[in-house]
Amino acid sequence: AFKMKAYKISNKSNWVGNILNLEENEKIIYLSKFDKTIEQYLIITKLGKIKGLNSSIMKSITENRSKAIIQLDKGDIVQGFRPFKNKDEEIITIVSSEGKVLKFPSKNVGILKGGNTKGSKAITLYENEFVSRLNVSLSEEDTLIVVSDIGKAKKTMLKDIPTKKRGQRPIIFYNQDKVNGNVIGAEIISDEKKEAVMLITEKGNVTIIKI
Numbered sequence: 367a368f369k370m371k372a373y374k375i376s377n378k379s380n381w382v383g384n385i386l387n388l389e390e391n392e393k394i395i396y397l398s399k400f401d402k403t404i405e406q407y408l409i410i411t412k413l414g415k416i417k418g419l420n421s422s423i424m425k426s427i428t429e430n431r432s433k434a435i436i437q438l439d440k441g442d443i444v445q446g447f448r449p450f451k452n453k454d455e456e457i458i459t460i461v462s463s464e465g466k467v468l469k470f471p472s473k474n475v476g477i478l479k480g481g482n483t484k485g486s487k488a489i490t491l492y493e494n495e496f497v498s499r500l501n502v503s504l505s506e507e508d509t510l511i512v513v514s515d516i517g518k519a520k521k522t523m524l525k526d527i528p529t530k531k532r533g534q535r536p537i538i539f540y541n542q543d544k545v546n547g548n549v550i551g552a553e554i555i556s557d558e559k560k561e562a563v564m565l566i567t568e569k570g571n572v573t574i575i576k577i
Contacts, residue, residue: 396447400424404449406477409436410460410488410500412445416532417485418477434482446500457524458532459510460489461499461552465540467510467527472502474532487533499552508554511563511577512540514547521577524554 388394407419417436427433436444450456456472468489475486489497501510506525513519520540528537542548555561555577562576 395444398447398449401449404451406450408446408448408450408458408472408475408500408502409444409485410446410497411436411438411442411485412496413439413442414460414487414489414491414497415439415442415485416458416475416488416500417483418472418475420477423478437482437484439484445497448500448502450502451504455504457503457506457508459501459503459524459527459552459554460497460536461501461510461512461539461549462489462491462536463496463498463549464492465512465538465542465549466495466536467512467539467552468534468536469524469527469529470532470534471529490533490535498549501552501554503554505556507558508556509577510539510552510554512549512552513563513565514540514542515550516547517565518546519577521555 402421402425405421407421407424408416409419410416415436415438419435423433423435438444450472454471454473458470458472458475460468462468475488491497503524507523509521509523510527511519511521522539527539530537540546540549553563555563560576562574565573565575
């Protein structure tokens with residue numbers, strides 16, 4: 367993780383890499399405002415390790431210096447990073463590259479105050495399968511929607527997805543084939559708030575749909 371004050375970034379076209387001093391072959395995967403009111407974060411890796419982080423770790427990062435917040439196994443990378451507010455009541459959903467989903471309560475994830483340690487097993491994956499998306503929700507009444515690369519989608523209320531334990535195998539949620547395409551994204555939406563999703567194609571076309 368890396369923290370810096372926005373006003374120190376010039377309005378001119380500076381390379382962000384020159385500001386952050388990234389290691390060779392290292393890439394940025396997440397950008398967020400630093401919100402001091404957030405107390406916990408979740409981080410998940412491509413190979414299915416998850417870790418809960420107390421915000422004290424973020425607050426301890428010295429400006430303009432990076433700090434390792436998770437130890438990675440060989441070949442693994444960070445795949446998702448999410449703030450969350452209520453450790454005991456939120457619902458975690460993980461969608462895999464094969465269109466499968468695992469749902470479990472956030473209380474299954476320990477919140478650590480220490481920094482550079484390994485995460486716990488979040489999901490059991492098959493060979494060549496990896497974590498695609500991490501989502502957090504406060505209500506079983508919310509809806510999980512997945513979208514494929516050819517424009518097909520499936521949505522299901524969280525209460526209709528079986529709750530399992532952290533580390534178990536996911537269930538089949540979206541059948542990937544030539545007809546249905548491959549899952550490229552998953553999001554939690556609230557019917558109560560009448561939220562919409564935004565889809566962007568590789569040609570730069572944008573569509574906003576109320577689900």
